[in-house]
Amino acid sequence: IAASGKRTAYRAQLLYFKARAGNDPEHRLTVQHSDGLLLVEDGRIAQVGDYGVLAPALGADVPIVDWRGKLIIPGFIDTHIHYPQTDMIASPSPGLLPWLESYVFPTERRFDNPDYAADVARFFLDELLRCGTTSALVYCTVHPGSVEAFFAESHARNLRMVAGKVLMDRNCPEFLRDTAQSGARDSEALIARWHGKGRQMYALTPRFAPTSSDAQLGVCGELAQRYRDVFIQSHVAENKDEVKWAAELFPGHRSYLDIYDHYGLLRRRAVYGHCIWLDEVDLRRLHDSGAVAAHCPTSNQFLGSGLFDFAAAKASRAQVTLATDVGGGSSFSMLQTMNEAHKVARLSGYHLSAETMFYLATEGAAQALDLGGRIGTLAAGAEADFVVLDPQATPILARRTAHADSLEELLFAFAMLGDDRAVAATYAAGRGVHRREERVNP
Ligand code: GUN
Ligand code: ZN
Numbered sequence: 001i002a003a004s005g006k007r008t009a010y011r012a013q014l015l016y017f018k019a020r021a022g023n024d025p026e027h028r029l030t031v032q033h034s035d036g037l038l039l040v041e042d043g044r045i046a047q048v049g050d051y052g053v054l055a056p057a058l059g060a061d062v063p064i065v066d067w068r069g070k071l072i073i074p075g076f077i078d079t080h081i082h083y084p085q086t087d088m089i090a091s092p093s094p095g096l097l098p099w100l101e102s103y104v105f106p107t108e109r110r111f112d113n114p115d116y117a118a119d120v121a122r123f124f125l126d127e128l129l130r131c132g133t134t135s136a137l138v139y140c141t142v143h144p145g146s147v148e149a150f151f152a153e154s155h156a157r158n159l160r161m162v163a164g165k166v167l168m169d170r171n172c173p174e175f176l177r178d179t180a181q182s183g184a185r186d187s188e189a190l191i192a193r194w195h196g197k198g199r200q201m202y203a204l205t206p207r208f209a210p211t212s213s214d215a216q217l218g219v220c221g222e223l224a225q226r227y228r229d230v231f232i233q234s235h236v237a238e239n240k241d242e243v244k245w246a247a248e249l250f251p252g253h254r255s256y257l258d259i260y261d262h263y264g265l266l267r268r269r270a271v272y273g274h275c276i277w278l279d280e281v282d283l284r285r286l287h288d289s290g291a292v293a294a295h296c297p298t299s300n301q302f303l304g305s306g307l308f309d310f311a312a313a314k315a316s317r318a319q320v321t322l323a324t325d326v327g328g329g330s331s332f333s334m335l336q337t338m339n340e341a342h343k344v345a346r347l348s349g350y351h352l353s354a355e356t357m358f359y360l361a362t363e364g365a366a367q368a369l370d371l372g373g374r375i376g377t378l379a380a381g382a383e384a385d386f387v388v389l390d391p392q393a394t395p396i397l398a399r400r401t402a403h404a405d406s407l408e409e410l411l412f413a414f415a416m417l418g419d420d421r422a423v424a425a426t427y428a429a430g431r432g433v434h435r436r437e438e439r440v441n442p
Contacts, residue, residue, distance in 0.1 A: 008430065009058060009088075010038040011051055012067035012388065015407070016074050016378040017363040023319055025356045025364050031378075032407060036073060040384040043158075043429035048378050053156035067388050070424055071263045071410070073193025073358065074332040074376050075134025075385035077365035080233065080273040080294040082139040082282040083150055083163075084117075096239040096303050099328070105173050111141040112175075114140050117149035125153055128350075131333040132387035132423040135375050137271055137294075137323075139161035139205055142172040142176050144186045144428075151194045158198060158429045160375050160383060162231050164205035165190055166189035169216045171249075172207075187223060188442075195230055199383075199429070204229035208238075209246045209259045216374050221264035231269045231369070236260065237282075238274035239305045257282040266291045269370050273325060274299075275313070276306040283316035291367045292319045297340035299328035309343040310352060319368040322360050334361045335418035342415065384430035389414060393422040 014036030016030040036114040039056040039062070049053055055064070073266055088107040092302045093099035111117045128136060140146040140163055147165045154161040168176065178186065187204060194201035204218050204227075206212045210284040228322040237256045238330035250259045257278060260266055266289035268318055275286070276291035286293060313320050323329075323335050331337065366376025374383055391401035391410065397417045404410040414422055426434035 005042065007039060007041045007046065007059075009055075009064045010040070010067055010072060011055075011064055012036060012038070012070050012072040014072050014378060015276045015358075016047060017359045018377070018379070019363055019367045019372060022317060023364060023367045024317065025320075025359050026353075028359045028363065030355060030407070033227060035068075036072070038378060038386070040180045040427075040430040043384055044432070045378055045380050045384050060273065065425075069392070071389040071391065072378070073389060074114065074362040074378055074382075075216055075387050075428065076132050076361045077321070077364055077376055078128070078133045078136040078334060079292065079321040079328070079369070080296055080323035081136050081318055081326050083121060084111050084139070084141045084146060085268075086120050086127070086251070093303070095241065096305060096328075097241055097245075099303060104327070105176055108141040109148040109175055110141045111175070111431065114145045114149055118144045118153065121150045121153040125159065126158060126434075127332045130372045130423065130427050131335075131420045132389070133332070133334055134385035134387070134426065136162070136427050137203060137369075138164055138230065139207075139233065142166045142178050144190060147190050147194070149416055151197075151200045151247040155200055156290070157196050157433060158203075158289045158431065159277070159433075160199040160371075160428075162201045162369075164203035164231070164233065166301050167204070167206045167216055167220060168211035170213050171211050180213060180219050182326040183216060184219040184223060191227055196228070196358070196412045198296070200407060201231060202227075203233045205232075207233050208235040209256065210242065210249055217259070217265070224264055224267065224270075231271065232265055232267070233271045233273070234260065234265070235274055236272040237277035238300075239303070239405060240277065245275050254284050255279065255335070261285060261289070264298055268422045271321070271369070273323065274305065274308070276308050277301060280312070283313060283318045283377040287316050290319075292321055294321050294323040295341060296323045296329055297323035297344045298337055299325035299346070301340060302330045303328055307344050307347055309348050310320055311348050311350040314350070320360065321365040321368050322357065325360070331419065333419040335359075335415055335422060338415035341356070345357050354408055354415045357415055358411055385428050387423055387427075388425040389418070389422050390424040390436075394417065399421065
């Protein structure tokens, strides 16, 4: 983010959260300005507060973008998503393992072609921004070129993205295999090239334990130790057949999560997708290690993987975030993801409030990823990634929000009824990166 002194102000209802000790979503602080002003300078938030207080002190040269009637919140953070699975989203299958064989692997094979990878990366980022997602933890494929294509596109748009090359050296088609040595070499080269370049950050990405040998997880653990501020992302305990398979492949571990622990892959900035079939000991270990559970409800329902136990996760105080897991997930929208998360929590007897879900998708995720103060917030000093939500986006949203009697009711309507249509505009580092086509009210 270069300094040029360029300033723009935005007038709207403003909403963001502040984490409290321990990142407990229930004890967050909610900050709200019903007629607010957000001042952006050089891609960062310079000031945030009430319009009546801040506007008189603004120089006459500062343009004010009028978003009155809309709600500005921090850009959403999707903590688990596969960009190469964009073209095979919504593919029918009886469950995770057959779905990987019949759809995922053949589609990921196409990423040996850099032109195809670049084309998908462009579409994928457009789609995220249309949904108001400004940061994501992104799986690429086993091909280093797929990472190159992704980061090149993200860097050109100045988006804060985390991504990595999939590591897998067994139990997958020959055409998608690396080796322990080549995977480590390629990962290190990509870290040198991309981690910290502009807003890009790297994630070591062993697909999941069953597709990595003991040697591969071993060198991955060494890299995780050498590069402490690099992320780690993988899948754990998503599906019962997968859990059984992992236990057969790695005998002698007390649980699936324990395999990753054994190789030094549980730490801050390590994010594990799904975490459905974990026990109390696992959840406590997640908490103690600082690793994060990425809850992927649309995917879990779509693939029939199981029901994430929100109550148990909360009791353990393990860090939880929300994620789409496209193409296992059936929507790019974090609002749709909240919708499903709420219903899954309901089934385990837990009431997941809209405020908590918006927290988890913004400030809560930033804190969990060790990116607090940089993204996920409208607080001064943060990178200016934000979303303009439109309570009138659809006839039913307009009708319901017209008599929303509290912030919770307003946010709940967005979470249950909203999707990409609810996003009027998206900004990244202070630059407009998406503008919804205007809908003409009849
Ligand atoms: N487990 C291993 N690979 C994958 C994947 O691509 N998607 C999901 N949902 N689970 C996985
Ligand atoms: Zn996944």
